[in-house]
Amino acid sequence: MKKKGILIVALALLAVAGLVIYQNRFAYYKPEEVLTQDEFVENFEETEALEEIDGLERTGINGHSPEEKILDTMHQMTHQKIVATDKWGAIPMTTGNIGEIDSIIAGSKKIRSPEVKNQLLQIIAKWENGDFSEADKDHNYIWKLQKGNLGKARGLLSKEEELLFIEEWFIEGKALKEAKK
Template identity: 30%
Template structure:
């Protein structure tokens, strides 16, 4: 008799737990999920670090049309902006690096303007590259993180601008 009561109690507990989980899942399923909109977000200032002075060097004897062709895909544009931003921001991990130069930024801006209607986020790239072209890197953290979000990044979110000394060290280690 004790065995039947014990089994009945365990069965009742399992049924109660199953019912509670089912009700909870149904309530959760009723809540609408808002779509992820990267462009609608306001530009956020993530750090209190002074904006470093970034001196862009000019490239010499570089075929920019070959490096960044007129028909660059949107993914290639995203990757290029993302990898260039690595020289400006601090992040736990960074994959990919492309040195930012005056000529490269100008070329990418030109390509983004030409491809604006074919890219889903053409205006975003023009906005970012336009600022960079004016030597304004104050939003580089937000720029990096917007691209990182678009590409569904999970590791390596930027959390602050690099200092001038850190930028010099990054450039020395990766491009000299």
Template identity: 35%
Template sequence: MKTLIKTISLTIGVLALLAGAGYYFFTQNSTSGGEITKVAEKIEKREGTDGKPEKTEADEDDPDMEEVDLQILLHQMTHQKISAGKKKGAVEMTQANIDGLLLIVQANKHLYEHGPFYEDALTEWQQGDFSNAVTVHNTIWDWHKGTVGRATGLMSAEEEQEFVERHFR
């Protein structure tokens, strides 16, 4: 009887551990882009009549999104386009996500060390040109002192579709 109880307890413990690990893996490796939408909507709400984002004096030194968070989102968006040995995280490269990040960058670029880099990259993406995705990925990868997963090129259309199906559908 004691052996049965120990076996059941051990099984439940292992299942709980696996469920926790699965949840952690899922939340760490896939992002819906909801944060992008939330921050972009906040900026849009405070835009002035001329269409340019206005910040109050209190907000002048505080970005709407921390630069490191923006870098992570950009980096994870490139995963949809690039070939690499290992990729951690994925944010779908939708027009809405691109537009949202571009709005965030334009409202905060004076506070970002690499503001022009982000704006140039996102402007090209907004126009449908993703040829810079490897450069964007590897530049951010270098800034974060990446050791595995350097981009080696762009994926084929078929590889990208498989990535999208696997991560977002």
């Protein structure tokens, strides 16, 4: 009888562990409140808190960059907004960076097809309007173009989570440390 009780407890623990793993790896996350672009600009851009890390020149990207570099830049920009188990690198989603990547894509002759270029420009147009409601879908579109296999977005960060991400990656300098590796 004692073995049966131990077995039941073990199965219950496995079920709970499975649920936790599912929620952390696969469940889609939709927060109640997200950080708006106006709040981001007011709290970070206008205060020049991101001055050291703002601008795409540190990434080496320009109008002659290959598609791979353009996609990597956009991919890293989405990291500020999305929930994913794995994230490598981050570039702040500043007004300036959005405008720069828009100009680079618009003038690029290195994008694989007109359809992909158009889709990237549509993504940027949403971002320029402060619409990040589909940043997870934008991330996954870019991620698929890059043939990603780890780090698929499964939702959007809440306002608090994004603020923590900004603090860790941009204010405390994790993004700069990663870029130097």
